[in-house]
Amino acid sequence: MSDIALTRPVPVTSEPPLARYLLIGFAVVFVTLFLFAPLLTVFAEALRQGWAGALDALRLPDAQAAIRMTLTIAAIAVPINAAFGIAAAWAITKFDFRGKAFLITLIDLPFSVSPVVAGLMLVLLFGANSTLGGWLIANDMPIVFAFPGILLATLFITFPFVAREIIPVMMEQGRAEEEAALTLGASGWRTFFTVTLPNIRWALLYGVLLCNARAMGEFGAVAVVSGKIRGETATMPTMIEMFYNEYLSVAAFTLAAVLAMLALLTLLLKSLLEWRHADLLAATRRH
Amino acid sequence: MNIEIEELAKEFGTERALHPVSLSIPSGALIALLGPSGSGKTTLLRILAGLEFPTSGRVLFGGQDATGLSVQERRAGFVFQQYALFKHMTVFENIAYGLRARKRHERPTEAEIGRRVNRLLELIQLPEIGTRYPNQLSGGQRQRVALARALAIEPRMLLLDEPFGALDAKVRKELRQGLREIHDRTGLTTVFVTHDQEEAMELADLVVVMSMGRIEQVGKPAEIRAKPASDFVRAFTAA
Numbered sequence: 001m002s003d004i005a006l007t008r009p010v011p012v013t014s015e016p017p018l019a020r021y022l023l024i025g026f027a028v029v030f031v032t033l034f035l036f037a038p039l040l041t042v043f044a045e046a047l048r049q050g051w052a053g054a055l056d057a058l059r060l061p062d063a064q065a066a067i068r069m070t071l072t073i074a075a076i077a078v079p080i081n082a083a084f085g086i087a088a089a090w091a092i093t094k095f096d097f098r099g100k101a102f103l104i105t106l107i108d109l110p111f112s113v114s115p116v117v118a119g120l121m122l123v124l125l126f127g128a129n130s131t132l133g134g135w136l137i138a139n140d141m142p143i144v145f146a147f148p149g150i151l152l153a154t155l156f157i158t159f160p161f162v163a164r165e166i167i168p169v170m171m172e173q174g175r176a177e178e179e180a181a182l183t184l185g186a187s188g189w190r191t192f193f194t195v196t197l198p199n200i201r202w203a204l205l206y207g208v209l210l211c212n213a214r215a216m217g218e219f220g221a222v223a224v225v226s227g228k229i230r231g232e233t234a235t236m237p238t239m240i241e242m243f244y245n246e247y248l249s250v251a252a253f254t255l256a257a258v259l260a261m262l263a264l265l266t267l268l269l270k271s272l273l274e275w276r277h278a279d280l281l282a283a284t285r286r287h
Numbered sequence: 288m289n290i291e292i293e294e295l296a297k298e299f300g301t302e303r304a305l306h307p308v309s310l311s312i313p314s315g316a317l318i319a320l321l322g323p324s325g326s327g328k329t330t331l332l333r334i335l336a337g338l339e340f341p342t343s344g345r346v347l348f349g350g351q352d353a354t355g356l357s358v359q360e361r362r363a364g365f366v367f368q369q370y371a372l373f374k375h376m377t378v379f380e381n382i383a384y385g386l387r388a389r390k391r392h393e394r395p396t397e398a399e400i401g402r403r404v405n406r407l408l409e410l411i412q413l414p415e416i417g418t419r420y421p422n423q424l425s426g427g428q429r430q431r432v433a434l435a436r437a438l439a440i441e442p443r444m445l446l447l448d449e450p451f452g453a454l455d456a457k458v459r460k461e462l463r464q465g466l467r468e469i470h471d472r473t474g475l476t477t478v479f480v481t482h483d484q485e486e487a488m489e490l491a492d493l494v495v496v497m498s499m500g501r502i503e504q505v506g507k508p509a510e511i512r513a514k515p516a517s518d519f520v521r522a523f524t525a526a
Contacts, residue, residue: 176367176368176369176371177371177372177373177374179338179358179365179367179371180365180367180371180372180373180436181373181384181388182338182358182359183336183337183338183358183359183361183363183364183365183437184384184385184388184436184437184439184440185359185362185385185388185389185440186359186384186385186388187359187388190388194373194384195373198373198375199374199375
């Protein structure tokens with residue numbers, strides 16, 4: 001009995017020290033090797049000719065046009081898909097109707113279709129060889145190899161992000177709080193803005209950030225639809241590829257570093273919001 | 288305000304939740320809709336609130352046809368089964384919600400809203416909890432806040448869906464008394480749904496026993512005990 005009492009009690013959920021260090025070590029190595037190292041390489045390559053080289057690369061008109069194009073596309077595509085995502089999630093979770101399962105599958109379609117295929121679909125639909133595309137070009141409204149095509153491709157690719165983040169949260173919350181607001185005399189819009197939106201805001205934020213990251217980073221579909229015309233339809237990802245293929249590695253990696261920084265900035269923004277509203281976040285957690 | 292239910296029926300797709308039922312609820316009464324799950328009692332309550340619409344039949348509030356009135360126009364104070372308090376708002380804001388939702392010219396001033404909310408907090412005997420969030424409250428406190436929130440809109444009637452369902456036995460008994468007192472003080476026509484026959488018999492002036500979408504019997508608790516109208520009523524109220 002006495003030797004049992006002498007051994008220190010080990011919590012059942014704790015691992016032996018060796019297993020613990022191995023697991024932690026593996027995680028650290030993995031993260032370093034597959035996340036930090038590639039990111040650092042991008043920045044290191046960009047700065048290989050010093051800050052001057054990187055700044056020169058950013059002064060290239062093609063690079064600036066690509067940055068402008070990507071930011072414009074994201075600024076338009078993200079709000080549209082946020083609105084569509086909320087509407088779709090609302091319809092799916094708050095109403096019962098026929099074809100609901102089909103709609104949910106449809107929302108996931110852009111995830112399962114290869115971006116290149118999505119781009120080709122748009123080219124077939126709106127390209128010069130189709131009736132619709134021919135008419136649009138004749139009326140001076142080209143879609144393929146022009147801004148609208150890039151926007152459509154980006155909208156298609158990034159459509160699921162917001163809806164997918166919100167749907168599970170809305171489903172879990174059910175309809176009771178909205179119904180309560182209605183019985184208290186609130187209109188549909190008031191209910192949406194004062195009850196629904198506050199309840200989904202964190203999921204919405206995640207969705208918007210993911211959507212934004214993808215909208216800026218999308219390559220495949222945009223590459224097919226845009227035709228990659230320098231200074232006109234090239235976006236940051238397609239411009240990076242063109243620089244790289246021309247052995248302009250400093251320009252390619254500088255632009256890549258800017259794209260990576262935009263992504264890091266969105267992540268930082270998210271963390272900042274979470275940190276500032278930590279108390280509210282804790283308070284709104286489910287009882 | 289008295290409530291008349293005339294030949295009310297509700298179908299969900301091919302399923303009949305409510306066969307045509309008729310019921311007359313006198314003004315100021317405290318009524319229990321008693322029955323097992325699937326008996327149609329919650330459907331009937333939600334139709335009264337305007338959260339569901341009947342397939343056929345009419346609802347009259349104080350003699351006026353209310354069948355087509357929207358949920359907002361009904362002005363029915365509704366207490367939900369899990370209370371459905373707004374998680375991201377304080378207790379004060381929860382109770383003030385209905386007042387703030389009013390059209391500008393009917394909306395009380397900020398000071399008046401404060402006075403009314405505090406009066407309601409005193410009515411439910413929780414004057415100190417205005418700044419707390421719902422997840423910082425006990426089950427019984429949440430139920431009373433939900434009641435205060437429903438009363439804040441100066442409702443024409445009070446509707447409660449299993450108001451004691453989420454509480455443990457001891458709190459349940461206390462709050463029964465609380466509901467009775469609030470009913471007596473406000474004089475509101477009150478309808479609550481329950482599957483607990485003891486609760487219905489103890490609290491209600493009039494008990495409506497329901498089963499499979501039909502009303503089996505309507506009567507004072509003593510009448511139902513003494514003269515059950517069917518085998519179902521006898522079996523269910525004996526339990």
